[in-house]
Amino acid sequence: MRLGLRLLQERATVGSFWWPYISNLPEAFSVPIFFSREDIKNLQYAPLLHQVNKRCRFLLEFEKEIKIMLEDVALQDHPFGGQDVNASSLGWAMSAVSSRAFRLHGESLPNGKNADIPMLLPLIDMCNHSFQPNAQIVQEQDINSPNMSIKVVAETPIEQDTPVMLNYGCLSNDLFLLDYGFVIPSNPFDYVELKYDGTLLDAASMAAGVSSPSFSSPNYWQKEILSQLNLQGVQALPKVSLGGPQLVDGRLLAALRVLLSNDKETVQGHDLNALMSLSEEAPLGVPIEVAALRTVIALSVIALEHFPTKIMEDESILKKKLSSSKELAIQFRMQKKLMIIDVMRKLTKRVKMLSEEKSTA
Known part of the structure; x- marks a missing residue:
């Protein structure tokens, strides 16, 4: 937020060197903190709703803190030229920074790495995103060097009138929408969050026709492995x-592989990396693998059912004339559903392949 405050300070400074740049920044941003309450609900995805509410609460609390700090400051000493700094202006600054700033190499740290420093780069920040960029940002020298320079260097030949594209990062649609105000169709880095829970796994296994009492009541050796996976215990990370x-x-x-197996020796004969890898084909045998994947498919169905609307409904709504925020919200939730269906399709294909291999063995 420090860079955002500096941006507000420069915006309030008469004759600021940066005014030509600041005056051309968008007056409004299409990020969810500026959505109406209805359009925030239209996102239909609890983890993102939590992040939006968290950011809104932060802005409201920060507004209170700033008002207290500046309450008795004389006009000539006021860092924002006497202008009111409220949640709306703070949100504008935060959105300008999150959607346009790049992280550059700062000072060298004792561990040999460099600190990341967010910086606004006029003109460069006009480049749009692509997972197949035709250019990249190159920083020469660190941020404290008088010879530091920032360049956009073409990675491939760029024809005239072709947009210069940069890769903003391998981000989920949650972050693209929160920070940049757009959604990537068929984003290969998008995902849905679930909470690891024995009751949920029981429900999924029943739906998948898989029987295992270990989901809600694992054996002691299974509990040990779950603890190693940080899925059980005091410091568990259930997400x-x-x-x-x-x-x-x-x-x-x-x-799932561990809980579906009753063979302690076989399980303990594999390291965690092998058990965690989908590319590791059926490390505990085909029956266990098929049961595990069917359970994941059932979990996907449960995740899909958490959305109040169906994809066809979303597609129908998108054909109507909508506000930009409502359109974004519906695109976001529809992409989540399409991604879940894609996971189900790929896992179903894998189950079919494993079942065929077993039948021909």
């Missing part, structure tokens, strides 16, 4: 995911 490059969260996959 797991479906989608993204992994397709299935490695910790979730390992847990």
Whole structure:
């Protein structure tokens, strides 16, 4: 937020060197903190709703803190030229920074790495995003060097009138929408979050026709492995995911494989990395693998059912004339559903392949 405050300070400074740049920044941003209450609800995805509410609460609390700090400051000493700094202006500054700033190499740290410093780069910040960029940002020298320079260097020949594209990062649609105000269709890095829970796994296994009492009541040796996976215990991290490059969260996959097996020696004969890898084909045998994948498919169905609307309904709504924020919200939730269906399709294909291999063995 420090860079955002500096941006507000420069915006309030008469004759600021940066005024030509600041005056051309968008007056409004299409990020969810500026959505109406109805359009925030239209996102239909609890983890994102939590993040939006968290950011809104932060802005409201920060507004209170700033008002207290500046309450008795004389006009000549006021860092914002006497202008009111409220949640709206703070939100504008935060959105300007989150959507346009780049992280550059700062001072060298004792561990040999460099600190990341967010910086606004006029003109360069006009480049749009692509996972197949035709250019990249190159920083020469660190931020304290008088010879530091920032360049945009073409990675491929760029024809005239072709947009210069940069890769903003391998981000989920949650972050693209929160920070940049857009959604990437068929984003290969998008995923949905789930909470690892024995009751949920029981429900999924029943739906998948898989029988295992270990989901809600694991054996002692299974509990030990779950603790190693940080899925049980005091410091457990129960958040797991479906989608993204992994397709299935490695910790979730390992847990299912372990809980579906009664063979302690066979399980303990594999390291956690093998148990967490989907590319590791059936480490505990085909029956266990098929049961684990069917359970994940059932979890995907449950995740899909958490959305109040169906994809066809979303497609129908998008054909109507909508506000930009409502359109974004519906695109976001529809992409989540399409991603879940893609996970189900890929896992179903894998189950079919494993079943065929077993039948021909």
